[in-house]
Amino acid sequence: MKYKDTNNTDWLNKLRERVDENPSQLSSDSWSKMEQKLSEHGVLGDGSKVIVEGISKKSVQDISKESKNLKEIKHPILLNKHNKTNATIKGDHKYIAIAAICILILGIYLLLKMPNFSDKTLLNNEIENYSNILSPKLKQINTIPQDFSNYINLIISSKKPLNISAIKYSKDNASENISSSNELIINTISSKDLILFCSPLNLKLNDSNEFLDIRIKRLSFNEGNPQGETNKSLYNGNIKFSKETNKSLSNEELKSSKGKNKSLSNKNTIDSKEKNKSFSVKIDDDYIVYLNSKKSKNSQNRRSNWAMSVSGSPIISNSSNMSNVSYDIASDPSFLYSKEFKIVNNKVLRLNSVTKNTYKHKKPLNFGISISKGLTPKYFISSGIFYSFLSSEVRFSNESILTQKLNYITIPLILNYKFIMRSNYTLYVGAGGGIGKCIYGKLGDEKLTNNKLQFSLSAHLGFQLNIFHNFGIYIEPKVAYYFDDHSDITSYWKENKLSFNFQLGFRFRY
Amino acid sequence: MSINLDDKELIKLCLSKEKYAIKELYMRYGGYLLTVCIRYMGNRQEAEDLLQDSFLKILNSLDKFTWKGGGSLKAWLTKCVCNECLQQIRKKKLVITNKDINEYIDIVYEPNVEDIIQIPYSTLLQYIAELPDGYRNIFNMFVFEKMTHREISKKLNIKEKTSSSQFYRARQLLAEKIKKYMNRQF
Numbered sequence: 001m002k003y004k005d006t007n008n009t010d011w012l013n014k015l016r017e018r019v020d021e022n023p024s025q026l027s028s029d030s031w032s033k034m035e036q037k038l039s040e041h042g043v044l045g046d047g048s049k050v051i052v053e054g055i056s057k058k059s060v061q062d063i064s065k066e067s068k069n070l071k072e073i074k075h076p077i078l079l080n081k082h083n084k085t086n087a088t089i090k091g092d093h094k095y096i097a098i099a100a101i102c103i104l105i106l107g108i109y110l111l112l113k114m115p116n117f118s119d120k121t122l123l124n125n126e127i128e129n130y131s132n133i134l135s136p137k138l139k140q141i142n143t144i145p146q147d148f149s150n151y152i153n154l155i156i157s158s159k160k161p162l163n164i165s166a167i168k169y170s171k172d173n174a175s176e177n178i179s180s181s182n183e184l185i186i187n188t189i190s191s192k193d194l195i196l197f198c199s200p201l202n203l204k205l206n207d208s209n210e211f212l213d214i215r216i217k218r219l220s221f222n223e224g225n226p227q228g229e230t231n232k233s234l235y236n237g238n239i240k241f242s243k244e245t246n247k248s249l250s251n252e253e254l255k256s257s258k259g260k261n262k263s264l265s266n267k268n269t270i271d272s273k274e275k276n277k278s279f280s281v282k283i284d285d286d287y288i289v290y291l292n293s294k295k296s297k298n299s300q301n302r303r304s305n306w307a308m309s310v311s312g313s314p315i316i317s318n319s320s321n322m323s324n325v326s327y328d329i330a331s332d333p334s335f336l337y338s339k340e341f342k343i344v345n346n347k348v349l350r351l352n353s354v355t356k357n358t359y360k361h362k363k364p365l366n367f368g369i370s371i372s373k374g375l376t377p378k379y380f381i382s383s384g385i386f387y388s389f390l391s392s393e394v395r396f397s398n399e400s401i402l403t404q405k406l407n408y409i410t411i412p413l414i415l416n417y418k419f420i421m422r423s424n425y426t427l428y429v430g431a432g433g434g435i436g437k438c439i440y441g442k443l444g445d446e447k448l449t450n451n452k453l454q455f456s457l458s459a460h461l462g463f464q465l466n467i468f469h470n471f472g473i474y475i476e477p478k479v480a481y482y483f484d485d486h487s488d489i490t491s492y493w494k495e496n497k498l499s500f501n502f503q504l505g506f507r508f509r510y
Numbered sequence: 511m512s513i514n515l516d517d518k519e520l521i522k523l524c525l526s527k528e529k530y531a532i533k534e535l536y537m538r539y540g541g542y543l544l545t546v547c548i549r550y551m552g553n554r555q556e557a558e559d560l561l562q563d564s565f566l567k568i569l570n571s572l573d574k575f576t577w578k579g580g581g582s583l584k585a586w587l588t589k590c591v592c593n594e595c596l597q598q599i600r601k602k603k604l605v606i607t608n609k610d611i612n613e614y615i616d617i618v619y620e621p622n623v624e625d626i627i628q629i630p631y632s633t634l635l636q637y638i639a640e641l642p643d644g645y646r647n648i649f650n651m652f653v654f655e656k657m658t659h660r661e662i663s664k665k666l667n668i669k670e671k672t673s674s675s676q677f678y679r680a681r682q683l684l685a686e687k688i689k690k691y692m693n694r695q696f
Binding site: 010011012014015016018019020021022023024025026027030031033034035037038041 | 529532533536537540541542544545548549558561562565566569620621622623625626627629631632634635638653654681684688
């Protein structure tokens, strides 16, 4: 009964009407507060876009009204903020971005200009080295009378005293004329360092089809015993090559007698190096004969200069009679151009020597997980953990090939600057450094250890596709400089200190 | 001040986050929504804060709004703000006590419609705002949102009887205030 009188609600209806009809006056700064709040929460757009399409239906009057309003709409705070970001992009940060791009371009340029350490150039360099060492003699040879249209220079080099008993050569079209071949005896020159046998073989090759047959009767070490009792015949064979050096004989028959007349002919190969007309003849596991042809200055005379060198590589199989010799060579440090050698698979491998081992590096594979932390809206640091796999093919001077595999773990620290930010992608530049450590390495079957840390610097341009708000995929074209870690191991990074690569990855942002 | 855009166009522009349109929306309905907030919250400061929070939420859920002809935007906005107010009240634990008002309610004064017209709307709003928290909410819901006591009781998780008794009490208090005003006038 208490609430009986609720029927009379007219005054309440009137009350509602009056209150509803008269909206409260918003305080003057209400919208500016609201605007600030909205921009904080990112609800507002960038504010720079002015709608025209929505108004297009409306009268000109409305548009002019609107343009008046627009002036009001740009709230000072937002306006300032907007100008500020523009200013900063145009200011310092722009230079950072430009600098990073410049580094990137410079890096690529340097990279393209870097000499390419290929197998071929190394071999040529090597022969050049020999030529330099032998330069006085070579010069002498170069002044050979012009009577001879072609001459051949035979250089046999070795650190160990060599004893070549006889070399026969012949010039004929066929093998039947062997009997008329001249015999050339080269005197032994003994020296602790290098023994050179430089003797021009004066030949006339009238026809390009002519063959030259050089017969090397005996090539032996004189192991310090002049009595000749311990002389070991290392090589006994012949090398045949034609003037057309490009078509150098591929399947040269080389007869080798190693004490017990062990035939090694199946092992013999000739590598043709077209460019410098040099080729190496692999006589044995132990010796490589380099044949090098140089065009003399008087090219109209079709004069060419042949250099033949036998370089004794201290690679010795521990089988058969050679073991003694090999031991002597290995134990005599003066034999080696460089004292660094390593015994792998029971073979002495020279690691850093004039006859350098050639590395064929594959491009390193990098992948990893990256995390990033925003410092300011424009800057973020990223780190992570990267795994790099470096694989190289090592060709030792004895032509044996092993695969070197190195596994690196790198932890980078990179400062990035975003210069284009959109909701679904970001463009940024960054620079930083990294510390890498070889965690596992292998050379053939031997384990390689490298305790040195690999430091590096890098600069990159990055593009990140944001899949989720805190997760994205990125691609970074990158220029990296790897510092020499002063270790014995040669890697891709060591030979290509400045390298260019693409990095793909995932990035977590928190 | 207001731009000649209808609600439908305005919402479209708001959805594409045009600042200009958002301002227009705020200016067009902000005052009204502020009234709603004042009615619930009881003081202007809190009401303004709440309005801004609500507006932010509204903008974020603007895509849920479906156009149902003229006035539907205002109704939807009001509903959104009301819900926000009630949520805020719940958060502030301005819980309506479940106790019945057992005291005898004497209907001292029943205002006339003419009286209401004479009183400035701001004063009316002030009177509503001055009502005790619990009474005020039920009064708002019953009178302004035109909810039944059953709906109110469900919404506020109170007894239906509590709702009606509290409303009755609020109405009494308001009537007294109006009477006072009228007496002062004459």
